[in-house]
Amino acid sequence: MGSESFDKFLNLLGDAITLQGWAGYRGGLDTKNDTTGIKSIYTVYQGHELMFHVSTMLPYSKENKQQVERKRHIGNDIVTIVFQEGDDASTIKTAQ
Secondary structure: OOOHHHHHHHHHHOEEEEOOOOOOOOOOOOOOOOOOOOEEEEEEEOOEEEEEOOHHHOOOOOOOOOOHHHHHHHOOOOOOOOOOOOOOOOOHHHHO
16 A cells, blocks of 8 residues: 555554454444445554544545545544654644
């Protein structure tokens, strides 16, 4: 999905799970028809189930410049984790 570094980072966050048929916490993702992707990252932390909305695992549409389906999930998350490749410095203004 992403670079080797990004994939290692995702492995730190949790386990890659197949969404279709998933019976645990789904975090608003579709577990019946693959409309929100095929896989996601899931973990349990201190008894709390977490499902990550990973941008590269959510469907991408060339026809939709706004990527509304991705924004629908990531844009409504209370916490957003940004993975930055390399050593470039970033600031909060970079993400605005």
